[in-house]
Every structure is written in structure tokens, then in C-alpha cells.
Amino acid sequence: MQTALILVALAALILGLAVWRIHKQAKLYEVGFGRQLATTLSSKSFQLTLAGFVIFVGLWWVTVSLLKLPWFNRLPGPVEVVSEWLSPEPTFGISIYTKDYYTHIFYSTYRATAAFLLATLLGIPFGLLMGWNKKFYDYSLPLVELIRPIPPLAWVPLAILVLPGSEPAVIFVTFLVAFFVTTLNTLLGVESIDENYFRAAKCLGASNKDILFDVVVPGALPYVFTGLQISMGASWFSLVAGEMIAAQYGLGFLIWDSYSVIAYPVIFIGMATLGIIGWASSALVRVVGRRLMAWREAELSGSARVEV
């Protein structure tokens, strides 16, 4: 009964999103909703997308559950995974009903967010300073280039030794990746600003502080946000590795642990959850970026160019 409710809720959510999308398209093309719906459903792109998913899940099912091909025989099939995920009494203890599932999600999200925020708060000023002040750039660039090639995951053993406990170590390693990505993209952003904006500001009487806030920061923002999206993805990448090596709790830990205790469907649950959260966090950064850079939206949305 409960499974059915959950399924209905999920279906409603997906349907709602679809309806919203079709509504927006109908407005764009100035046709009625019904007409747009018909167009979308019969359009090649929609059908092919659907076909793509069906083929993917189908192949998975056929190779694993139906034919039980040699290399595929230890993997769980789609039916197993989904029923486990949605079952109120999961065989291996992890499903959307169990508290543990959310504990793991919480730990991973908290670590990733902490590392990401720390890297952003430190990386952006660092990058701005590097782009703004030549002296600082000269001193800091060699150090950055010295440390950067070392893959962040190679820091894990050292971090575990030095920092108290594995929690800070995992966050630190995640922070490192995000920090370098953010700093370098911010630096690129500052360097990408057209010289003439600086000149214009100076002509108009701006002091150095004014230029920093009125030219450098807004000018670098597009690159900064691209960097933030990359850093978000990189954070999850490092975090999972760190968790697999050294943590208790967390989705990375869950995936590895499930393998050790032969709870294979949970591996897939973990992967899917990571995928969803990873996508959602990048989308969040993207949305925030669009909000802050209203001028780009106005430009790109193709609002009719005001003519002479």
C-alpha cells in the first residue's frame, strides 16, 4: 500500500514537471496547451528520448536478469534495485523508508557543502587578489602551481595523519580540489575583463576600491560561476573517494560497504542517489548564478533589442 502511494507521488511529481514544461513551450510558440502536448508527444525528440531510456533499462534487464550473461551475473537487475529502493522492509536495510538512508545522505551532503562553501569563501578572494595585484600573483602563482598537480586524493593519507579524525581529513581533501578550481577560474575571470572597463571607471573618477567592487567582481562573475559549477562536481568526486577510503557514514562509504557485505542492490541505490544529488547541486549553483547575473539573462533571453 505504502509503495503504491510513493509511486503515485513520484509519478505526480514527474507529470507535474512535464506539464509545466509543455505549458512554457506552448506560451513560447503561442499555441494552446493541448496542441503543444500533441506536438511534443509526437515529436521525434521526445520519442527518441523515451526510447533511449527504455533501451538503457531494457539492456540492463536483458543482460542481467533475463540472459544472465557471464560477466553480468553478479550484478543486480533493475527490478531488484528499484523494488529494494522503494520497499518498506528492505532486505539490506537501505531504502527510502529507512532512517539510515537519510543519515548517509546527510553526512555526504554536509561534508560536500562544508568543503564547497569553505573553498568558495577562500578561493574567490584569493583568485580576485591574484588577478588584481601583480605582486601577490608573483608570490602565489608558483606555490599554487607547485601544490596543484598533486591529486587531491593523494593527500588523503597525510590528511588522516595530521588532522584529528577522518571527518576533517575527508572534508579537507574535498576542500582542496574545490579551492584550486575556484581560485583559478576566478583568476581567469579577472583576466578576462576588457581593459577598457577599467579605463572607463578611472575616467569617471573611481578609486581602486570602487574598481574592485564595480568592475572586477561583476566582470569576473561569469567565469566564477562556471568555476563554481565545476568545483561542485569536483567536490562530489573527491568526497566520494575520500569516504570510500576513510569514513564512517556517507554515500561513498555506503557504496563500498555494500560491496563488502554483498548487499549489491544498495550499491546501485547509492550511485543513483549520488547522481541525483550531484545533478541537483550543480543545478542549484547554476540557478544562483543566473539570479546574480541578471544582465546576462536579459541579454541572452533575446528580449527585443531596443532600436534607435
Add this chain to the structure above:
Amino acid sequence: MSASNTAPVCRAADGALSVRDVTKIYDPEGVHVVALEHCSLEIAAGEFVAVVGPSGCGKSTLLNIMAGFDYVTHGEILLDGAPLATPDTRPRPGSDRVVVFQHGALFPWKTVLENVTYGPVVQKQLDQPAAEAKAREMLARVGLSNIEKSYPGQLSSGMQRRVEIIRALINDPKVLLLDEPFRAMDTVTKSASHEYLLELYNATGKTIFFITHDLEEAIFLADKVAVMTTRPGHIKLAISVDLPRPRNYRMLASQEFLRLKAQLVEAVHEEAVKAFQAGEREMA
């Protein structure tokens, strides 16, 4: 044509620029590029002077020095008699000499109103409401009121340049420096922009220093047209334009206009050929 006919309605009393024997060398111990050599030019207060010449001859270099983005190697530039740029003093950019750039430098992340009020606000000359009121008034006078909340990216290049000129003028500069501002426009937008600029000039009488490669544009707008030679640049010829103000497009076909144009074409062509043969890279 008496002199008073060529004067605008009012003329500024300051903003006289005196360029005396200016030489500019880039990287003297290295590549040693002589951009300007023994360049001299006199600009009276309230005069509209245009400089023409082949690409890469040094026109922009001169403007950059006047604006304070660069410095002289030898020679000097005086503003209203006081030294502005000498080999020992590096001029600083300031709102007494505001530049309007070729590809436009309105801040894309600020609205039109924010752009225009930027100068007075950041220099703390006016507080925000007063600056906005003044900006609105100036925009209204030239018919640009309805775009004050738009971003520059939403405007056509013609409007962008007009807004940029207002952004410069609101600071009441002594000199307005324009670096080929209408270069990237089509003919129609360009002539509309010319009329616009001339209206503003007639109303304010400010000193204007205008760089262009378009000879007709130069004659149509200016009181005096100076021809710069190819690199190393110096002023080889300065012609007075005695056409009456306010100018109108019919003058483009007048005898006087054509005579002036012929004179300029002769002078510029010689330099252009030299530049072409020397293979100057087009400074687009």
C-alpha cells in the same frame, strides 16, 4: 563665412589642450617602437577637433596619453596652460577628460541609469537621488528616457554609444575624448549619431577631441581636422572647417565641403599608401 557663424550656441571657456612636440616610444631598450614623434597640435577651448590618419599611425596613442592611460617619452601636453603630461609626470585619468571608447565601455552589469549616474556618485559629488534626477533629465532631453532600466546588452550599438556620451557629459568634463566611437556602425545609425553629437556640442560647447578614419565624418563634425602621418605619427596638416553651425546633412554636397574633402584625401592618401607598403597590422 564669418567666424561667429561657425561657433556653437555657447562655447566652453576651458579645456584648451596644447600638444607640444610629443614623442612616445614603446619599450625603448627593447623593441623600440616609435609611436609618435615630434607631434604638435593646438586645440582651443570649446573647439571640436578631429584627427584622421591611416590605421596604426598613433591617433589612439595620443588620445590615451591625453586621457591618462599612458605617458609621454619626450615633449609635453598642457591643459589650460597647466602641464598635464610631461616625461616626469604621469597623468592620471580623471573626470575632466572623459573617454568614449570605440567598442563601447558601458558596464554590462549595470543598468543605463546606474551607468550614467556612476561618475557623480562614485566621486561623491552628488548623492544617489540627486544623481538619478540629473541623469533622468539629461536622458529625457535627448529622448532616451524609456531605456533607463535596460541593460547595455539589450540596446543597439547606436543607443549604447549615445548613453555612453551622456555618461561622460554628466561629469561636466573639460574635454571629451572620443576614440572612433561610431566606427562599427552602419551608415544610417552613424548619421543619426552625428546629428546627436552635434546637438550636444551645440548645447554644451565643450572641447571635443575626436578620432576617426572617416574623412567625411571628420569634416562634417569638426571645426578643425588634423591629419596624422603614418608611424611614427606627427601632425602633418591641420585644416580649418569654415562650414556654418548648426551643421546639416545638405552641407555634405556643398562646394566647400567637397573642396575640403579633396584637400584631405590628398594628404591622407599619401600616408595610407606608405602605411600599406610598410605592412602595418590593422589595429581593428
Add this chain to the structure above:
Amino acid sequence: MVVKRKASLAERINKKLANKSFWRGVTAVIGFFAVWQVSCMGVLPFMSAIPTPVEVAHAFWKLLFDPKYWAGWRDSSLRVFYGFVAAQILGIPLGLGMGWNRNFKHLTFPVFELLRPIPPLAWVPVSILFWPTNELSIAFITFIGAFFTIVVNVLGGVGSIKKELVYSAVSFGASPSQVFWRVVLPATIPSIATGMMVGIGITWNVVIAAEMIAGNTGLGRLTWEAYLAGYTPGIIVGMISIGLAGYVSSGLVKWVSELLMPWKRIF
């Protein structure tokens, strides 16, 4: 006109020595090592676990004579190589196909985008369960790392080709296949280069982690073993070696991609 002659080596070295930026950089690097040395000599308590640069240099010297160290280089590099090359071989055609044929894109891209946010290392257990050997499992993970990157870059590259290039080829009478091989493919090469450069960095990251989790040889494994044995200088030597290896491979990839793009080298 000014003619620039290429400065001789002596002149270039001289110019470098006279450059303020260069000396600031040198100061910073020396300062870094000095601070490291001093703070780990027992001055700061919580740093005492970290070995000093001198100890690290000593350990490095010893390891240079240890065949296991060089075996580690070889094994890690091979894994990176196989995974990376496989990713290019599968990824570039996929990206080109997606960019070139809309139907194909609609079919494959949504599934691709669904799988992309999953971090490569989350695939480790699945990889172990699927592939018959350990080597293949690790290579698969490195493949995943580079694969998604290259496809995204190639797709972006195809999408940003100026339409005019395609139109002019067609107006010269080119068939679709000629347009593809003679226009689209060369125009995509810069994006492929970018994808490769980003990809190689990710690949090294992934290899190290994969080795720490599930490998038995390789630089990552050696670093982890040093940790387990409490041999801290070994950890740092491992880190430095991995950094060097990453640096060298990025340089190689950059060199190769520049060879493929002679038109970009002119300036």
C-alpha cells in the same frame, strides 16, 4: 616597421634574471620550503607528524634505487594510458555522433546526462563485480573519468562550429560525409584537445584513488602502503611522484594536441 629577432638563450636567461616577478616566485618557493622545514622540526606540536623536506629528500633518494618504486610508475602509467586512450576511442566518436546527428543525440544524450553526475569512484564496486580481472576494473574507472569529459567537450565543440564553414563547404558541392570529415572533424580538434587536457588530470586523480581502494600495485598503492606502515616520508614521496607524473602526462597531452593543430601555433 620593426623586426623582432628571436633572442638568444643567453639573452633570454638574462631577461629572466632581471625580471622582478621571477625573483618573487623564487622567494615564495624558498620561503615555503623554509617554513615547512622549520615547522616540522618539532617547533609546532601538531605538525610533528609531517616529515621535513630534508627527510623527504632522503627518502626520495633511497626510493630511486628501489625497483618497486619504478614498477609503481609503470603500473600506474599503464592504467592511465589504457583508460585514457579507451575513453578517447569511444568518447570522441560518440561526441561527434551526438553533435552531428540530432536523432542520435536525442536517443543517447539523456541517458548520458543521467549517468554523468555519478562520481567515477562510485563505479568501483560495480566495476569489480563486472570485470573479470583487477586490472580491467581499475582501467574501467579511469576510463569513466576521462570518458564523460571528452564527450562533453567534443559535443560543445561541434555545437560551436560556425555555420558559415559548413555552408561554404556545401556550396562547393561537398557531400555530407565530406563535410563531416573535412570540415566538422578538423574544426572540433581544439575542443578535443581541451577535453584531453582536462581528462588526463581527472584520470590521474581517479587512478590514485582506485589504487588506494582496490589496487595491489602502483603509485597510489605505494602511497597507501607507506601510510599503513607509518612511513610518513614515503607518503610525501608518493604524493610528489604522483604530482610529477600528472604534470608530465599533461605536458605530453598538450604537446600532442599542439601537433594536431598547426594553425594554432602560428602566433
